[in-house]
Amino acid sequence: MRHKRESALVWLFKRMLVLLVILSVFAVVWLRSGVVSLEYSLSSLQKEKAGLMKENKLLAADRANLMSFERFEKTADEGFVVPDRMKVVYVRKADDKTPRTVALNSGESYLSPARLLKKIMD
Amino acid sequence: MRGRALILGIAVTCAYIAVVTRLVDVMLISHNWYAARALDQQVKKQEIPVKRGIIMDRRGRELAVNIDTESVYCNPSEITSPTTVASALSRGLNKNPDVILAKLTPNRKFTWLERKADVEYVDKVRALKVKGVGFQSESKRLYPRGKLASQILGYVDIDNNGLEGVERTYDKKLTSLSEAVRVVKDARGNVLSDGQQREIKGNNVRLTIDEGLQYIMEKNLDSAMTSRQAAAAVGIMMDPHTGEIFAMAVRPTYDPNNPADFRPSLRRNRAITDVFEPGSTFKIIVGTAALEEKVVKPETRFDCSAGYIEIGGGKINDAHRHGVLTFQEVIQKSSNVGTIQIALKLGRNRVYEYLKRFGFGDRTGIDLAGEVSGLVRKPNHWSGMSIGAIAIGQEVAVTPLQIVRAYSAIANGGYLVRPHIVSEVMSPDGQVVYKPELMKKKILSEGTVRVFRDMLKTVTEEGGTAIDAAVDGNQVAGKTGTAQQIDPGTRRYSKDKYVSSFVGFVPADNPKLAMIIVVYEPKGEIYGGIVAGPVFRKTASEALSYMSVPRDDAREKGLQVVSSLQQPDAGVK
Numbered sequence: 001m002r003h004k005r006e007s008a009l010v011w012l013f014k015r016m017l018v019l020l021v022i023l024s025v026f027a028v029v030w031l032r033s034g035v036v037s038l039e040y041s042l043s044s045l046q047k048e049k050a051g052l053m054k055e056n057k058l059l060a061a062d063r064a065n066l067m068s069f070e071r072f073e074k075t076a077d078e079g080f081v082v083p084d085r086m087k088v089v090y091v092r093k094a095d096d097k098t099p100r101t102v103a104l105n106s107g108e109s110y111l112s113p114a115r116l117l118k119k120i121m122d
Numbered sequence: 123m124r125g126r127a128l129i130l131g132i133a134v135t136c137a138y139i140a141v142v143t144r145l146v147d148v149m150l151i152s153h154n155w156y157a158a159r160a161l162d163q164q165v166k167k168q169e170i171p172v173k174r175g176i177i178m179d180r181r182g183r184e185l186a187v188n189i190d191t192e193s194v195y196c197n198p199s200e201i202t203s204p205t206t207v208a209s210a211l212s213r214g215l216n217k218n219p220d221v222i223l224a225k226l227t228p229n230r231k232f233t234w235l236e237r238k239a240d241v242e243y244v245d246k247v248r249a250l251k252v253k254g255v256g257f258q259s260e261s262k263r264l265y266p267r268g269k270l271a272s273q274i275l276g277y278v279d280i281d282n283n284g285l286e287g288v289e290r291t292y293d294k295k296l297t298s299l300s301e302a303v304r305v306v307k308d309a310r311g312n313v314l315s316d317g318q319q320r321e322i323k324g325n326n327v328r329l330t331i332d333e334g335l336q337y338i339m340e341k342n343l344d345s346a347m348t349s350r351q352a353a354a355a356v357g358i359m360m361d362p363h364t365g366e367i368f369a370m371a372v373r374p375t376y377d378p379n380n381p382a383d384f385r386p387s388l389r390r391n392r393a394i395t396d397v398f399e400p401g402s403t404f405k406i407i408v409g410t411a412a413l414e415e416k417v418v419k420p421e422t423r424f425d426c427s428a429g430y431i432e433i434g435g436g437k438i439n440d441a442h443r444h445g446v447l448t449f450q451e452v453i454q455k456s457s458n459v460g461t462i463q464i465a466l467k468l469g470r471n472r473v474y475e476y477l478k479r480f481g482f483g484d485r486t487g488i489d490l491a492g493e494v495s496g497l498v499r500k501p502n503h504w505s506g507m508s509i510g511a512i513a514i515g516q517e518v519a520v521t522p523l524q525i526v527r528a529y530s531a532i533a534n535g536g537y538l539v540r541p542h543i544v545s546e547v548m549s550p551d552g553q554v555v556y557k558p559e560l561m562k563k564k565i566l567s568e569g570t571v572r573v574f575r576d577m578l579k580t581v582t583e584e585g586g587t588a589i590d591a592a593v594d595g596n597q598v599a600g601k602t603g604t605a606q607q608i609d610p611g612t613r614r615y616s617k618d619k620y621v622s623s624f625v626g627f628v629p630a631d632n633p634k635l636a637m638i639i640v641v642y643e644p645k646g647e648i649y650g651g652i653v654a655g656p657v658f659r660k661t662a663s664e665a666l667s668y669m670s671v672p673r674d675d676a677r678e679k680g681l682q683v684v685s686s687l688q689q690p691d692a693g694v695k
Contacts, residue, residue, distance in 0.1 A: 036314065039306075039314035039315055039316070042315035042316075043313050043314060043315035045315075046315050050190075053190070054189070057187070057188065058189055060184070060187065061184075061187050061264050061266050064183070064184045064187060064266035064267070065266040065267070065268075067183070068266065068268070068333075069333060069337035070268065070270065070337065073337075073341075080337070080341070082338075082664045082668050083667050085666070085667050085676075086595075086673075088667075088670070088672075
């Protein structure tokens with residue numbers, strides 16, 4: 001009786017082993033196929049990325065062309081005009097901590113740029 | 123029934139044994155051979171595309187970039203009917219079928235149909251679905267600013283090798299060595315990606331030029347070319363203290379996007395490759411040498427009343443007859459007679475010594491391909507007339523860059539600087555890998571520089587030869603030059619071909635820029651003060667405004683009050 005039970009266990013074990021081997025083979029094949037499929041997907045995404053990068057570079061080149069001075073000159077009604085230096089007030093910070101302060105004439109108390117502008121406008 | 127089952131069993135077993143035997147052969151016995159064959163078919167070598175670094179101006183504006191294009195190739199051995207294919211391709215692409223047919227000759231394995239083709243072209247060819255025709259991705263150089271700074275930038279050939287300008291000089295830094303990787307491909311040639319996208323990038327180059335200043339210079343040279351109906355024009359603007367070139371323009375010019383459409387002479391950077399006799403701008407040599415050697419003082423007087431001087435058996439005239447002139451007036455009025463008298467006081471050896479001291483006859487060392495050294499003969503090869511001719515800028519051949527460098531020495535306190543066009547070279551990740559060394563050599567004393575600078579200021583004042591070069595708001599120090607060109611036919615001075623120039627720096631006492639304008643063969647007026655002077659004035663005026671340089675009289679006019687006593691920085695960093 002005991003012998004019979006043992007042989008049934010061996011029988012079951014053998015079949016399970018065979019099943020395991022078959023499943024392992026399928027798992028390996030399935031995994032491998034998954035990797036290949038992923039590689040195809042990656043390749044396709046890379047192609048898409050390359051396409052977008054290509055477009056990006058073209059747009060960047062286009063932007064560089066549109067930002068050229070020649071383009072400004074053609075687009076602007078009055079062409080390229082540099083500022084009239086008689087209408088420019090140069091302001092320089094004394095240091096990084098002090099706010100910008102200016103005055104119209106030397107000797108005058110210093111004003112903030114906004115107040116100076118108001119004074120000029122008045 | 124049992125017999126049949128037995129036969130079937132035996133057959134299945136035999137088939138099974140056959141399959142297993144074959145599997146054993148494929149997987150064990152001949153495994154290496156099959157593995158090698160599979161590897162050979164699936165794994166291919168693929169070149170990693172090399173992208174040339176970009177070239178930008180000093181503020182980072184792109185002047186040369188890359189775009190991705192496709193090239194069309196074919197394998198003629200795969201094409202069964204070349205005539206039909208050539209005909210189909212020519213119909214779709216408006217190309218001569220004979221030209222295409224010539225490329226489809228069957229004894230070749232690979233031939234390009236079109237390199238770096240337009241998108242429309244590629245789409246049309248792709249739509250034809252011709253067997254044996256393939257597509258290869260390639261990087262194409264593009265100059266988005268068109269003709270701007272074309273002589274500086276240069277251009278590349280179809281394989282992206284630099285041929286001229288910065289593209290040539292910095293070719294090795296802009297590009298990198300090509301590498302190849304192994305990729306796995308399927309039976310249809312599709313790549314099985316490993317997830318890595320590889321690209322080799324060259325270093326980026328930042329120039330010293332400023333697009334705004336370059337544009338101002340080019341626009342004004344264009345105007346001069348039109349108004350003076352000149353054959354050519356050159357303009358150089360540089361920082362006299364560091365030798366950084368802000369702008370360098372040559373007219374006529376070309377488009378580096380299509381260099382083959384233009385004559386080779388238009389692609390030449392005349393500012394460094396072409397020499398000319400400078401005329402009166404060369405009087406800086408004798409003038410500074412005389413002061414440095416204490417041969418004259420500003421108030422030393424010279425009799426120029428004859429209007430000519432005889433020297434070495436020849437006669438050299440003044441453009442206008444003057445009376446007795448002081449040394450200062452000799453420079454202001456650009457008297458040939460006075461200058462030659464000073465040169466004779468110096469003697470040929472000292473004149474030659476100062477010529478060399480200012481770097482004439484040697485290359486300036488600018489980092490651009492094709493620079494020439496000019497022509498300066500040694501004193502033992504001079505004729506009796508040479509000392510007079512050389513003193514007034516004849517019998518020497520110089521480049522515009524050499525002249526503006528010489529005047530920069532007056533502007534910067536007596537130092538000869540090395541002009542340069544590249545500010546820095548950066549790796550693709552932004553690290554600075556190269557920065558040119560500032561090279562300068564003391565050639566004149568402070569005293570000489572101060573006195574001669576004051577003399578040059580008078581040139582643009584009332585009584586000087588270049589009132590038209592004066593800039594509103596800032597004092598200009600400079601000198602005019604008018605020189606006859608040599609007629610190549612007669613090998614004598616031409617009677618109607620002149621080179622008019624003006625070179626100077628501004629603001630005179632605190633120079634922010636040194637500039638030379640050279641106009642070749644102007645029609646009508648020929649004098650440097652009249653032809654090149656106004657171009658200098660307009661260009662300098664716009665450049666100073668662009669650079670935010672205050673007027674000299676800003677404080678008096680109440681235009682500028684700053685919270686510290688320092689002047690604001692110029693816009694150009």
